[in-house]
Amino acid sequence: MSVLDIASVSKRFSPTVMAVDDFTLTVGDGELVCLLGPSGSGKSTLLRMIGGFETPTGGSIRIDGEEVTRLSPDKRPTGMVFQSHALWTHMNVFNNVAFGLKLRRLPAAEIRERVEAVLALVGLAGYGNRGTGQLSGGQQQRVALARSLVLEPKILLLDEPFASLDQHLRERLREEVRDIQQRLGITTLFVTHGQDEALALADRIVVMRNGRTEQAAPPDQVYREPATPFVAGFIGSMNLVEGQIASGEFAHSAFRVSVPVADGPAVLAVRPEALHIAPASGEGMARIRRITDFGTHAIVDIDLPDATRLKAMVPDARHWQPDSAVDLKPRAFAVYRDNAAIHRSTPE
Structure with missing residues (x-):
């Protein structure tokens, strides 16, 4: 069971810039929640605070009841996939995926077994020896996903992972990610500004504006019963x-x-x-x-x-x-x- 609890979390970058304002949300075990909103709505800042890459100004973040608000990223049971892939170009696919496991000093045989299993999961079986520069954008994003999944995180964080890809590839990858997420039953928070992505992927959509929640509901309810004029105009x-x-x-x-x-x-x-x-x-x-x-x-x-x-x-x-x-x-x-x-x- 992996439950994410975000309670009254805020992030102020300056006296005049409040990126996230008193945000509260619980993401249930195995649930996929999409944070949806325009640029500047605070969704990526919120995700970075959950992953430990930003420190909240106030509030708390708990995973399975354990306080993680002040822990560094490597001490949290989270895995984060960025829009930019953030792969190491001097390493091949295998070593990119294995990097976190090596830091944990796992036996070489276990590392190989887990890396090969996760590469097969994301559709890259047999790609371990390839350089990252030999991969397409979609394949690079699969490697980034594999690198997070191989660490068996309790919470998977996806920050607009398909934004740089073309429409057809984006649609195919989001279906694959949803299939993987459901197969693993991993609790997931997905940031996007694409309505179609949120409607296609999410168990629940949280529409954000100015660092606050405008509406949090299942996709069909957000579309058919928008709570505010902003949500009505933003979705569809x-x-x-x-x-x-x-x-x-x-x-x-x-x-x-x-x-x-x-x-x-x-x-x-x-x-x-x-x-x-x-x-x-x-x-x-x-x-x-x-x-x-x-x-x-x-x-x-x-x-x-x-x-x-x-x-x-x-x-x-x-x-x-x-x-x-x-x-x-x-x-x-x-x-x-x-x-x-x-x-x-x-x-x-």
């Missing part, structure tokens, strides 16, 4: 429309929807796939600006009179033309006020 594609609620209606120049909450300003959020469009029955206040055909579906960009631009997903681009007037009807939506959801519709 989302239309955010500012307006007023009056007499039980959210009113905008292009459409109206029933919202049974108190009057006042509000932000309506609707996904492109939940925004129904139809040829205008009258004059039409919304007009099509552009249609992008993806084959399996199309995205229609729509301009509203107040210069707001929305996106709607349609099954076939051929039914629509630029500059056509359309009527809009949100089929499922959320309404936010004061940075919190105050109403969610029932999907049709």
Whole structure:
């Protein structure tokens, strides 16, 4: 059982720079949690504090109940994989992976057995004698992963490990990493700014902003029930429309929807796939600006009179033309006020 407990952890780099602010999270045994957020949200700083590469200004970090907040990286039961691979170019693959085991002064036969086993696990069986310069970027990242896994860490820390790779390789490697993680049952914290990566990999996603948690929930809940306007706009594609609620209606120049909450300003959020469009029955206040055909579906960009631009997903681009007037009807939506959801519709 390997459980990571982060309690009220903060990191201040200067009087004006608070990178992580009173952050609390428990990662369960065998769970894979993605820290997701824009650059500067504090996710990599948090990971480095867990790995021992940064010292928290306040708070505590425990692994299986043991306090590790002030321990050096080599004294912690953690393994960290960086974006840059950080391989030693003067060593071959075997020696890169074996380095930590040699520091522990394990017998040579055990080192060879464990290195060969972990290289096979990451799909690099037979690559031990190759130089790191002979490897592709994806293979180098597999070596970096193997170097961490061979030490049998309780907690695996991944800091945007696929960011420098091309899209197809990134997708393949993240599937392989997820398979390995599940096979080993290793508790894992994965930092990324890619929504697709978080949605594809995570048991839970923690969306960070300004060093704090905006929402922590399973991927489907973060996507379908974002807790704040920031999460709504950050995860996937989302239309955010500012307006007023009056007499039980959210009113905008292009459409109206029933919202049974108190009057006042509000932000309506609707996904492109939940925004129904139809040829205008009258004059039409919304007009099509552009249609992008993806084959399996199309995205229609729509301009509203107040210069707001929305996106709607349609099954076939051929039914629509630029500059056509359309009527809009949100089929499922959320309404936010004061940075919190105050109403969610029932999907049709």
